Amino acid sequence: RRRPVDGEMDTACAAACSKGAILFGDMNNPESRITGQIKNEAEGRNFSVLEEINTRPQVSYLTKIRNKA
Numbered sequence: 001r002r003r004p005v006d007g008e009m010d011t012a013c014a015a016a017c018s019k020g021a022i023l024f025g026d027m028n029n030p031e032s033r034i035t036g037q038i039k040n041e042a043e044g045r046n047f048s049v050l051e052e053i054n055t056r057p058q059v060s061y062l063t064k065i066r067n068k069a
Contacts, residue, residue: 003026003029004026006025006026006029006031006032006033006034007025007033009024010024011024023037027058027060038060041062045062045063045065046060046061046062047060047061047062047063048060048061049061
């Protein structure tokens with residue numbers, strides 16, 4: 001009956017991803033690794049699907065970095 005500590009548990013797909021492309025964590029904890037990542041990319045690459053209709057999504061995505069030529 002306690003909240004898991006950040007990094008204490010992981011999903012199978014996040015554990016199998018050797019590049020660290022999948023993060024799992026508590027988005028309600030302002031000090032968690034996932035919340036930090038979302039804040040770092042908030043004005044850049046971070047987006048959520050259907051966020052504009054106030055669905056309060058639990059999944060956040062980062063867009064692909066493209067070189068501008």
